[in-house]
Amino acid sequence: MMSQRTIQSIYxxxxxxxxxxxxxxxxxxxxxxxxxxxxxxxxxxxxxxxMEMQAAIAALEFLQTSGQQKPITLYTDSEYLINSVTKWIKGWKKKGWVKADGKPVQNQDLLETLDKLNSYIVNWEYVRGHSGNIGNERCDVIARTFATGKVPTLTQSSLTDSHQALPQLNQINVAKITESPATLTIIETTQPENNSGSHITTMEPTIINSSVPIDDKPPEMRVAQLRALVETLRIADEIATKGYLITSSELADLMDVHASAVTSRGDQWRWRNWIVSRVRREGNQILWELERADQVGGEED
Known part of the structure; x- marks a missing residue:
């Protein structure tokens, strides 16, 4: 039986x-x-x-095993992947996996797997890499860590009873890697309670909205929500400390509000422990800066 918890987005x-x-x-x-x-x-x-395609295959397999029917957005910084899945693959199949120049299509096996797993509920969206998007940056850290021969600490949801596809906590599955999707290693592990690493380990959305009173929720859910909040605040502090500029939509994701709630607040305002200031506009995006409120003066929220 599927719980009310649903997948909202995948990076x-x-x-x-x-x-x-x-x-x-x-x-x-x-x-x-x-x-x-x-x-x-x-x-x-x-x-x-x-590797871009292997990541998408793993994401779609995870979505498929969840049994979810509600639409989700899958974000990737690979235009090759998006174009292959949403545009080029139809023509390739019609031509027997041969390109216009007569050469065979590369990665046919992976593309066929993606085509089988792809669904009408998946909305493929391009996100520019290394642009400060939290989900994309976290995926990049995971991928690059594996590429260098190391095993990163991966966050696994503690709400195992809410998603039938999740394995048991504290379980790590490691196998020899090959190019075949069927034998591709997937490593899942519980995030330690004290993570002193410098990598951003992401939460989106970060503040849980629910009609269930907090005191009526199971203790493990309240602890999970508290950890999510603490992680949100840690991310905000890292953004402020390192001087990162983030867009209105990224800031809205961090605050778990609609983007309009960010842009309507003016050029400078306070959110929790930070002063949020509008820096400049790049194209159709507004960039914001976070500064610790105990280091600068600011107006209360």
Whole structure:
């Protein structure tokens, strides 16, 4: 039986050192209750495009096993992946997997798997890489860590009874990597309670909205929500400390509000422990800066 918790969005990314060379991929799944589930894997000899596709395959397999029928958005910074799945693949299949120049289509096996897993509920969206998007940045960290031969600490949702596809906590599955999707390693593990690492480990959305009074929720859910909030505040503090500029939509995701609630507040305002200031506009995006309120003066929210 499927719980009320649903997948809202999924981020995927791939990385490769050498191209071809050792590679890795990462997936971050965001749920409606604010919880997060991460997947990742590696290959000893691969290409960047293969890793982008392996990440998407893992994401779609996860979505398929969830049994969810509600639409989700899958974000990737690979235009090759999006174009392959949503545009080019129809023509390739009609022509027997041969391109216009007569050469065979590369990665046919992975593309056929993607085509089988793809669904009408999946909305493919491009996100520019290394632009400060939290989900994309986290996937990049996971993928690059695997590509360098290391195993990152992955966040696994603690609400195992809410998603039948999740494995038991504290379980790590490791196998030898090959290029075959069927034998691709997926590593899932519980995030430690004290994470002193410098990598951003992401929450989106970060503050849980629910009609159930907090005191009526199970203790493990209240603890999960508190951890989500603490992680949100940690991310905000890292953004402020390192001077990152974030867009209105990214800031809205961090605050768990609609983007209009950000842009309507003016050029400078306070949110929790930070002063939020409008810096400039780039194209159709407004960029914002966070500063600790105990270091600058600011107006209360």
């Amino acid at each position: 995927t990314d791939g990385a490769c050192t050498g191209n071809p060379g050792p590679g890795g991929w990462g997936v971050v799944v965001y749920f409606s209750d604010g919880s997060v589930h991460e997947l990742g894997g590696a290959s000893s000899h691969t290409t960047n495009n293969k």
